[in-house]
Amino acid sequence: MPLDITLRSLTAQPITADNFRPYGQVIFPTADGKRFDADDAQLHFKDGIPRFYLMQLPQRGRQFAHITRHQQCTQCLGALADKPWLLAVAPPGATNCPSPSEIQAFKIPGNCFVKLAIGTWHAGPYFDEATIDFYNLELSDTNLTDHDTCDLQAQYGLRFSIV
Numbered sequence: 001m002p003l004d005i006t007l008r009s010l011t012a013q014p015i016t017a018d019n020f021r022p023y024g025q026v027i028f029p030t031a032d033g034k035r036f037d038a039d040d041a042q043l044h045f046k047d048g049i050p051r052f053y054l055m056q057l058p059q060r061g062r063q064f065a066h067i068t069r070h071q072q073c074t075q076c077l078g079a080l081a082d083k084p085w086l087l088a089v090a091p092p093g094a095t096n097c098p099s100p101s102e103i104q105a106f107k108i109p110g111n112c113f114v115k116l117a118i119g120t121w122h123a124g125p126y127f128d129e130a131t132i133d134f135y136n137l138e139l140s141d142t143n144l145t146d147h148d149t150c151d152l153q154a155q156y157g158l159r160f161s162i163v
Contacts (some may be wrong), residue, residue, distance in 0.1 A: 001003070001117025007063070007159050009127060010105040012086050015114070017098055020106060023089040024074070024117040041115040044074045054080070056133050057125060062162040064088065064123040064152035065135035065153035071119050072146040076137040079125070085110070085134075086126040086162050092119030106163045 013019060017039075020026050027041050067090065079085050088100030088105045098121045108114060113135070116122055125134060139146065153156045 003045075004016075005153060005159055006157055007161055010088060010103065010160050010162050012105040012107040012162050014160035015106040015108050015112075015146070020089075020114065022091045023120045023122075025115040026108075026112055027115060028079075028112045030063055031064075037117045041076060041113075043076075043115070043137075044118055045139060047072050048141060050078075050137060051140040051142070052135065052137045054133055054135055057127075057132050058130055059127060060130040062086065062124075062126045063159055064162075065159045066149050066151055067103070067123045068147060069119050069121045069148045070116075070138065070142050070146045071148065073139045073142060074118055075116045075142070076113055077116070077125060078135050079108070079110045079127075079151065080135065082110035083129055083132045084108065085124070085132060086153060087114065087122060087124040088126075088160060088162060089116070089123075092117060092121070094141065096148070097152070099153045100152065100158055103160065105160075106129055123160070
């Protein structure tokens with residue numbers, strides 16, 4: 001276990017469908033009545049009961065040392081009230097921790113949501129408001145049975161700060 005802790009800065013890039021593709025999808029508003037297509041969230045919930053809920057999160061700063069993944073379902077996250085937020089991600093992989101070099105940060109506007117691909121590592125949401133309400137779509141037992149977490153500080157001696 002590393003004893004020295006290094007703080008590594010991640011610059012949050014504006015999210016687009018193209019730059020977020022390795023991690024999932026960005027879903028932007030569309031006209032009502034549009035037929036289902038590849039631009040709609042491609043969800044995977046066949047192994048359980050979907051849970052759609054609102055969560056009120058307090059501001060927690062922009063630093064993290066843990067990153068999590070879910071390997072049994074996709075997950076959708078979005079902020080209410082058109083509030084921008086930040087998310088750190090790393091692509092799905094077979095290892096117990098993502099490589100630090102693969103971790104990216106995104107700035108997400110409040111008029112869209114993200115669908116994380118199965119196995120995408122993620123840390124957040126982070127934001128500067130006192131609180132933000134988010135909607136979350138995952139399986140009803142995701143946080144009990146499908147919650148792999150990597151301690152980046154213990155594994156690599158790293159903490160990350162989103163700037």
